[in-house]
Amino acid sequence: MGVRPGHDPAGDPDGPDARAGVYEQVAEAITTGLRGAGPADVPGRLCAVAVALLPVDGASVSLRGDGMPVQLAASGPYAAHLAQVQATLGDGPCRDVLETGRPVLVRDLAAGDGAHRWPVFAQQALGAGVRAVYALPLGSDAACVGTLDLYRDTPGGLTDRQLRAAVLVAGVMTAALMDLPYDLPEGEGPWLEGLAADHDRVHQAVGMIMVQLGIGADEALARLRGDAFAHGRTAVEVALDVVSHRRRFDTR
Missing domain, CATH: 1.10.10 (Arc Repressor Mutant, subunit A)
Known part of the structure; x- marks a missing residue:
């Protein structure tokens, strides 16, 4: 069963049953999304899962690099472009998450904190039609190895249950990246x-x-x-x- 964008996957009250509901639907979406995927496809497939589960229009994943983040995958050209904008500018939520290891949730890039924190990135993102950005760390409390960045064309925040779903996707993304083999089978070469x-x-x-x-x-x-x-x-x-x-x- 698919989850339409904007649907709250947890259902109603925020309790143990709701949390279990989030976990089950996220697990089902990930299982379906990764079916038949090879190692090189996993990050992009998980980005697509995030877009399907959440009220967002694009998702990208970037790894910590020496000097600038390295874009690993995206749900499509739109999200890939926004990840490259952040890497090129050295400015934006991705950088802040890599520096602090904490999520950055911006309800509206055109107002308040977002426009002041990253004026150049905000201008570029708004020009591309983005209004809200949610960036989540990949890794552990001890080390942030990358970010999952979610982009939305309309202003607004994530509910607690939607944020829980996003965190679950980020956790699976982290586990997948740590577990993926460097070498692809059948002599296809290193996937990175x-x-x-x-x-x-x-x-x-x-x-x-x-x-x-x-x-x-x-x-x-x-x-x-x-x-x-x-x-x-x-x-x-x-x-x-x-x-x-x-x-x-x-x-x-």
Whole structure:
């Protein structure tokens, strides 16, 4: 049985029966969503489960990276773009969750705290049609290894029961990521190979910018991000140009 967006999966009162109801429906949705999935498909399938269970329009998962988060999967192009915006800007709920290990729940990016905390990200997200963002940590109390980011086109919060469902999905996402094998069967190669390549390109580009301008790594990464933002591109796209010698930072 599917769960329509916006439906409260727990039912009525918030008690043991309601909590059990949340668990059962989330477990059923995850089991159905992962049926037949290979290791590389699991993160994206879980993002789709989150969208089906909750009143959200997109979901993405990012892993902690050295300097910037690495997008692992998304429910679709819309969510993938928003994850790249956060990584490129170095600004947004994903960064805050990685720094604090605590959930960040923004009811309305156009008002109050969200617009003040992340003015540039809020502007970009609102331009893409996003009004609310909910970011949940992946990992444990001791270490946050990534984030599950949920995007919504209309303002509003999650009920306690909807938040419980989101936390359950994040918990399964964490367990799945910790349990996935690095190597795919039948010689298909490492399932994280593409992500690692993107991350390596950014680091290589940062090193080249450091040499070109005689600056430190943090400033070089800031220059890379700033150039990407100024030209409406992602940090990975600009990094590829730098590594391919199509873009230099020591020329006007």
